[in-house]
Structures are given as structure tokens and as C-alpha cells.
Amino acid sequence: DQQVKQNSPSLSVQEGRISILNCDYTNSMFDYFLWYKKYPAEGPTFLISISSIKDKNEDGRFTVFLNKSAKHLSLHIVPSQPGDSAVYFCAATKGGGSNYKLTFGKGTLLTVNP
Amino acid sequence: DVKVTQSSRYLVKRTGEKVFLECVQDMDHENMFWYRQDPGLGLRLIYFSYDVKMKEKGDIPEGYSVSREKKERFSLILESASTNQTSMYLCASRAAGNYGYTFGSGTRLTVV
Numbered sequence: 430d431q432q433v434k435q436n437s438p439s440l441s442v443q444e445g446r447i448s449i450l451n452c453d454y455t456n457s458m459f460d461y462f463l464w465y466k467k468y469p470a471e472g473p474t475f476l477i478s479i480s481s482i483k484d485k486n487e488d489g490r491f492t493v494f495l496n497k498s499a500k501h502l503s504l505h506i507v508p509s510q511p512g513d514s515a516v517y518f519c520a521a522t523k524g525g526g527s528n529y530k531l532t533f534g535k536g537t538l539l540t541v542n543p
Numbered sequence: 544d545v546k547v548t549q550s551s552r553y554l555v556k557r558t559g560e561k562v563f564l565e566c567v568q569d570m571d572h573e574n575m576f577w578y579r580q581d582p583g584l585g586l587r588l589i590y591f592s593y594d595v596k597m598k599e600k601g602d603i604p605e606g607y608s609v610s611r612e613k614k615e616r617f618s619l620i621l622e623s624a625s626t627n628q629t630s631m632y633l634c635a636s637r638a639a640g641n642y643g644y645t646f647g648s649g650t651r652l653t654v655v
Contacts, residue, residue, distance in 0.1 A: 438583070461642050472547070472633055472646030473586070518586060522642065530576065530601075531644060535585030 435534035452519030547647035566634030575617035
């Protein structure tokens with residue numbers, strides 16, 4: 430049972446435009462969400478996160494929105510740059526404490542065309 | 544700069560071989576994880592460890608084992624490599640109480 434879903438395997442946008450990557454989750458116990466970015470032949474790197482007590486978190490060109498009632502989050506990149514071309518993974522977790530693990534979606538390949 | 548180091552970037556092994564993938568972190572993190580990444584399947588958790596000598600099965604542990612004798616090192620072992628274990632293997636670590644992982648650069652394993 431896939432608890433974190435990224436239904437778009439790929440997305441292509443023009444440089445300078447907005448990129449919107451979507452993520453849905455099924456486990457209502459999830460209370461913290463993260464986005465990771467991965468280039469080929471490299472490990473994923475942390476991009477931005479959001480707690481379930483918030484509905485928006487912004488960091489420079491990157492904004493994550495959380496809609497708890499819809500169990501949906503999205504990552505907005507404005508403006509998109511060619512260097513943003515990568516696979517983006519949505520991840521979620523529940524609870525705090527010292528021992529937990531992230532559940533990842535399958536990823537969305539973003540291509541930003543010059 | 545904190546680091547998670549995977550000993551090999553690329554490996555080619557033969558079917559039936561015993562394969563060791565090594566991961567070392569220099570951040571004194573308690574938790575360590577092994578994932579594999581395959582096209583269309585995303586990141587799947589193989590095993591994780593909350594602390595030294597502790598291990599827990601992830602979602603796809605079959606055909607794998609792990610060892611964590613020291614806090615900084617987490618080894619993934621393929622007992623008898625098979626072609627369906629050809630994949631990108633990613634190690635990650637995390638400090639207890641934090642949310643995010645730090646990943647290594649990955650090991651691309653090909654089993655022939």
C-alpha cells in the first residue's frame with residue numbers, strides 16, 4: 430500500500446515559469462513532510478520541509494503548501510531554472526521522538542527547458 | 544561539512560557472489576538507513592538501524608542483511624547476489640530527534 434503518492438512521473442516547464450510538483454498521502458498520522466531533490470548519480474539532498482501545524486513554508490524560490498484536509502502537498506518553484514532539472518521526492522513521517530523513518534513517494538522528474 | 548560516504552560509486556559483481564556495501568558517516572548520527580532506487584519504484588527501504596548493533600527490516604529486506612558494529616558504519620550485505628538486485632543503493636543517516644536524512648552519493652551495483 431503506497432502511503433505517499435506522486436502521480437506525475439515527469440513534468441516539463443520553460444525556464445522562468447512556475448513548476449508545481451504534487452504529492453498526496455493516505456496516512457492521516459503523518460505530521461511532517463519533506464521534499465528532496467536528486468540529480469543522476471548523486472544522493473538525494475534535502476530541499477524544504479513543512480510541519481502539519483503550518484500550511485505554507487517558503488525558502489527563496491521554493492514554497493511548499495500543505496492541505497491537510499485533502500492530504501495533499503505541493504512544491505512550487507518560481508522562477509524555474511535549468512539547474513532545477515532533477516528528480517523530486519516527496520517524503521512523510523509521523524510522530525517525533527528518536528526513532529522513525531521517512532516514507533518516500535516514487536518521485537517526479539522535472540525538466541526545465543531553456 | 545557533514546558527510547555520508549559510500550565506499551564505491553560503481554560495482555559490478557557476478558551472480559551468486561557475496562557483496563558488501565559500506566557506508567560511513569562522520570556526524571555521530573544514531574540512525575542509519577539503506578535504500579534502493581529503481582526507475583518507477585522510487586526509494587524503497589531495505590534495512591535501518593536505530594543504534595549500534597540494532598537493526599530493523601524495512602519494506603524489502605529479502606536477500607539482504609546488515610551489520611552495525613560501530614556507530615559510524617552501516618554495512619549492507621547481499622548474501623548471494625542476483626540480477627534483480629541490480630540497482631542504485633543509497634545510504635542515509637539521521638540524528639535522533641531530527642527529521643531529515645543526509646544521504647550518501649550512492650552505489651550503482653550491477654549484477655551480471
